[in-house]
Each structure stands twice: as C-alpha cells, then as structure tokens.
Amino acid sequence: MTETVLTAPELPWLDLADPAFSIRSQEVMAAREQAWLARTPYGLAVLRYDDVQKLLRHPKLRQGSYRWPALNNVTGHFARWWESMLLSQEGDNHARLRRMANPAFSPKLITTLAPRFTELATMLIDRFAAKGECDFIADFTEPYATGVICELLGLPFARWRELADIAGEMGLALGVTFRQDLPTIEAATQRLFAYVEELVEARRAAPKDDFIGMLIKANEDKAQLSDQEMLDMIVLAIFGGIDTTRNQLGLAMATFVEHPAQWALLAERPELARAAVEEVMRVRPTVTWVTREAVEDFTYNDTPIKAGTTVHLLSQSATSDPRVFEDASFDITAERKPHFGFGGGAHHCLGHFIARGDMTEALKLLATRLKNPRYAGEVSWLPDSGNTGAISMPLAFDPA
C-alpha cells in the first residue's frame, strides 16, 4: 500500500463510525493534543479550532457529505434527493439555487416572526407547565421546531405530528446507523415527497406570497428552477429545519440541566438568551462535524491531502480546543470566538437566522417558566457521533 496521510501510523485513529464513539470523549481530547489531524474510517478528522476555521472555507475543499449515502453503500430515494439538493451542489448550480432561497430566510423575517415564535412556545408550555413535568422532546422541542417550519411554509400547525415523524425518520440517515435504518428512511422520504407534491398543487390553486409561492413563481421558468429542484428545495427546508432545531433545543436543555446556575441566571437575565444559544451550540452542537472533500491534491500544514479525500471538521472538538478557549466551561456570559454549529463558507446554514431567532425566544420563555429542571427518568439519545440529540427526555421542574 502506498504511504499516504490516511495510513500514517503516527496520526491518532478515531473510530467515527462506531455508534458508541463520542467527540466529547477523553480519546478525542488526547488526540487533539497529539496532532491537529486524526485518521478515521471515513477519511481524515481535523481537531483544532484554527484548522477547522481555515479548512471550512478552503478553496481546495468542497462540501463533502454529498458522498455520505455512497460511503454507506446506500442508494434509493433518500440518496437521490441528498445528492442533488442545494447542500450537495457546488459552483454555478449551487449559487443559482442559493440566491433563489436566500430571500426566504433573510434576517428581516425574524422581526416579523419573533412574536409568532413566542406565541407558539407559550402555547406549548401552557399545555404541560402546571404538571411540573414533561417529555421535553415530545412535548416541546418537536412540536416547536415543527411549528416554526409550518409557520414559515404556511402550513397548518395541526399537521405538525406527521411532519415531525417524517423529519425524525429521515434524520436517521445522518447518523452512523444509516444503513440499518434504511427501510424507515426510504419510506419517510417517499411520504415527504408525496406531501410536498400535494402542497405545491394546493398552492398553485391558491397562491400565497411566501417561500413556496416564491419557488412556484421561479419554477414558471424551468431553466431557473426545475420541477425536481423545487420539490428538493422544499423537502430540504422541512428536513433541515425540523430535525436540527428539535435536537439542538434538546441539547440546550441537557446542557442547562448539568449547569443549573446558568439556567437560573438566564431566567434573571433573559437578554442573555441569544448568547445562550451560541454557547450551547459551541459546547453541544447537534451537528458535531462538518464534512469536506478535497477537489484536487493539495498540501496543508505540510500534510499532503489527495484529491477525493474526505475531511471531517470536528466542530465540537474545535470549539473546546484549549488553544483558543482557555476556560472552555459552559458560560452564557463569556465572550467567545465563533462556533461552527452552522458550518461555514458557501454552505453556511441557510436557516440560521430563523434557528437563532426561534431558539432564543424558546430559551427565554423556558428559563422563566421551568425552574430547576432535572431529569425525571432515563434520557434516550441518538448516537453521539454524527448528527446527535435526545430522542426522549423526561423532565421535572418547578412551575413558575
């Protein structure tokens, strides 16, 4: 075998494909001290802050997770969509689709949506607050994240359950158990496309001036936006918006359960909610790594990287790197360098203004109404590797 960086024995080895693997483990911290780079079953993993920041937008790297289905030997409906949607595109095609989608996710929208986020969060909290307990995922993060997407897409909130289930099942594709969950993922993908086709038909008959309306208008010129591209984009908005926010809010609660003084502080000073979102995403991002792929041979840090090499940027490792975060412990009042929870570069998360806005409003309300939150049973988790989060989270609290 040719000696390449992928086989260099002096580099640490991290088994990212193991469902029991955790980026928060001692093993990763030790590897980060040993080298800036580790070998993994999926290619390379970058461990330190400065390198992750530089490589996120390195011109010799493209977005890499388009190959995720292929890496898992998976084909089918999910793989077809995944490989052709916005996130997997590069260059002119990507720019065309991104320019089209951007206006629907602009920061200006947040001002108008914030009161709706508050209304939705209040309605959900009111349902369980008096009991002093809830399943934080089923009773809050899931209906909330889905409700926000319903709001954005002009869908009735009554259909949230159906969409949440689909998003959750499709989301299994981003975990390391992708292949074994494939039948569930395929069925969910087909259901979502059927749902979206029905939605587009209904909206064609009764036009509205919103995200879907805008795409339908663009689709009048098929060269600007083909039928398939339109459906793929709506599926991405639903899939990308629900699962991520649901998981990230659950991870926020988990972090605060472990740091009760920070929760009390947030209740006292709700203006810290925006900073709390950033701090949670630094220490417990749902997207624990960002994937890139070398488009040609290049050298970085004196390390030759071959074209086609997959490079995982371990965001969660980078944002706890002691070289940059001297005291990396969770603190919502600390001034921090930017985290990578929304990725970066050309593929920076499209929905981040909405995600930041809706999580800020949610945390603000939750901290004032759910005092002293603690686990009231076993929390069930997705694998810690890949896109992670809680599946269920029995929570007890003192109602306020």
Place this chain on the structure above:
Amino acid sequence: MKVDVDMSICLLHGQCVIAAPAVFSFDDAGDLVWVAEVDEGLRADVEAAADACPEQAITFG
C-alpha cells in the same frame, strides 16, 4: 452608493460573493475584495448580499 465590509467580524464565508458577484469577490490569496462605490443599478444585489451575510458584516448606503 457606498459599500463597506467590517473585516473585524467577516469570517470569509463568501455568501456575498454568491449573492452579488459583480460587487464582491475573493482574490488569489483568498481575501475578500469589493467595489467600494457601486452603481445604483446593483442596489438589489448589494442588499441581497448584506442580508445573506451570516455575520451581518456588510453596510451600504
């Protein structure tokens, strides 16, 4: 119309380059460069770039 980028918060994502390629670009060294004085005809593009900037680093007027 004047365009400015606050380089103390810019993270070089390049969303402005996608939104308004006639105004923003990366040079060979990978640094962001932009046209500081642009034609009114490009206002919509500049506005789209300012909106799309994840760090909200672009100002114009």
